[in-house]
Amino acid sequence: MAAPVQQPSTGDDHAGAPVISVRGLWKVFGPRAAEVPRSTELRALSRSELMEQTGCTAAVREVDFDVSPGEVFVVMGLSGSGKSTLVRCLTRLIEPTAGELSFEREDLLAADAKQLRTLRRNKFSMVFQHFGLLPHRSVVDNVGFGLEVRGVGKAERLRRANEVIELVGLDSYRNSYPDQLSGGMQQRVGLARALAGEPDVLFFDEPFSALDPLIRREMQNEVIHLHRTVGKTMVFITHDLSEALKLGDRILIMRDGQMVQLGTGDELVGAPADDYVRDFVRDVPRADVLTLKWIMRAPRPGDELDGPELGPDTLAREATRSVLAAGKPVKVVRDGELLGIVSDEEILTLVVGRGDEE
Numbered sequence: 001m002a003a004p005v006q007q008p009s010t011g012d013d014h015a016g017a018p019v020i021s022v023r024g025l026w027k028v029f030g031p032r033a034a035e036v037p038r039s040t041e042l043r044a045l046s047r048s049e050l051m052e053q054t055g056c057t058a059a060v061r062e063v064d065f066d067v068s069p070g071e072v073f074v075v076m077g078l079s080g081s082g083k084s085t086l087v088r089c090l091t092r093l094i095e096p097t098a099g100e101l102s103f104e105r106e107d108l109l110a111a112d113a114k115q116l117r118t119l120r121r122n123k124f125s126m127v128f129q130h131f132g133l134l135p136h137r138s139v140v141d142n143v144g145f146g147l148e149v150r151g152v153g154k155a156e157r158l159r160r161a162n163e164v165i166e167l168v169g170l171d172s173y174r175n176s177y178p179d180q181l182s183g184g185m186q187q188r189v190g191l192a193r194a195l196a197g198e199p200d201v202l203f204f205d206e207p208f209s210a211l212d213p214l215i216r217r218e219m220q221n222e223v224i225h226l227h228r229t230v231g232k233t234m235v236f237i238t239h240d241l242s243e244a245l246k247l248g249d250r251i252l253i254m255r256d257g258q259m260v261q262l263g264t265g266d267e268l269v270g271a272p273a274d275d276y277v278r279d280f281v282r283d284v285p286r287a288d289v290l291t292l293k294w295i296m297r298a299p300r301p302g303d304e305l306d307g308p309e310l311g312p313d314t315l316a317r318e319a320t321r322s323v324l325a326a327g328k329p330v331k332v333v334r335d336g337e338l339l340g341i342v343s344d345e346e347i348l349t350l351v352v353g354r355g356d357e358e
């Protein structure tokens with residue numbers, strides 16, 4: 001690969017250096033695409049104005065983020081907000097129009113076609129909504145297909161395929177054919193196939209949106225289980241907030257190609273950046289997402305300060321019982337320092353009302 005690029009946020013050599021780093025990334029579709037990121041005037045136009053004046057769509061506009069090793073990074077937004085385009089840019093399935101992009105600290109935009117092919121075979125795996133299984137191949141042969149393309153010998157292919165088939169719970173279906181499997185099982189084959197090549201990053205583009213809700217939940221749990229087992233870095237597109245909150249270490253919210261907010265689930269719910277995010281998180285059960293640091297308050301004169309102690313990252317839902325049982329405020333403490341208190345008043349507000357409307 002080409003020369004390493006400058007890493008604006010973490011430029012040193014420690015293990016937590018980003019796997020993927022994106023700076024000022026643009027993808028513009030249309031006849032004058034290259035002009036748009038360079039022109040202050042065109043950059044300032046709204047989506048419809050840009051289309052009217054240039055015939056172009058800016059699907060991704062000036063996006064910056066890092067994905068850390070082992071992180072589940074979720075990209076979320078309404079239809080047309082640029083999620084798929086952004087994630088396809090990360091592997092150059094779509095060629096970005098402008099900006100910087102690095103993978104494992106190498107400049108991905110400088111990679112030539114051969115290097116990209118090698119990367120896609122060895123480092124990246126994709127899981128899409130459409131399973132794309134080969135109908136005339138058994139489960140084990142579908143799972144081992146990528147390894148076959150890479151020239152891995154039959155014995156090793158079988159060993160590896162069987163290992164990941166077991167990991168996704170399809171042991172008794174290894175010799176079945178795709179049309180003998182339900183949608184959920186076919187997607188498990190898709191997951192196993194993606195894992196077989198031991199990629200560094202797994203990309204998921206709305207993989208479960210065609211599945212019915214029960215199976216969908218099962219598959220989300222499967223991803224969580226896999227993540228715990230194999231610890232891979234994952235980039236996951238969804239338009240479903242509950243899926244994002246369930247899976248994501250951090251969630252990037254996109255609108256019209258732009259980043260609206262990037263944060264953990266509790267940051268999005270506790271401090272939505274604007275009305276668009278507020279709308280997304282409006283119906284989230286706040287006690288399931290927010291931690292005590294979001295609901296605590298400073299002690300007031302007369303507050304009893306000899307209640308139980310809990311950490312600031314305790315989920316409000318988990319703390320509810322101790323707050324109510326204590327009959328006095330719970331102290332939120334980190335390293336012996338009193339950060340605030342949570343009384344039954346805060347718990348009630350959380351459960352009954354919506355903090356963002358106060």
Ligand SMILES: Nc1ncnc2c1ncn2[C@@H]1O[C@H](COP(=O)(O)OP(=O)(O)OP(=O)(O)O)[C@@H](O)[C@H]1O
Pocket residue numbers: 029030057058059077078079080081082083084085086239
């Ligand atoms: N090849 C293309 N040519 C022109 N415009 C495109 C192309 N691909 C995407 N777009 C436009 O870019 C914008 C972002 O599309 P994209 O598919 O990335 O959004 P999305 O958030 O993934 O949507 P969805 O959830 O519906 O898949 C849309 O306005 C879309 O019409």
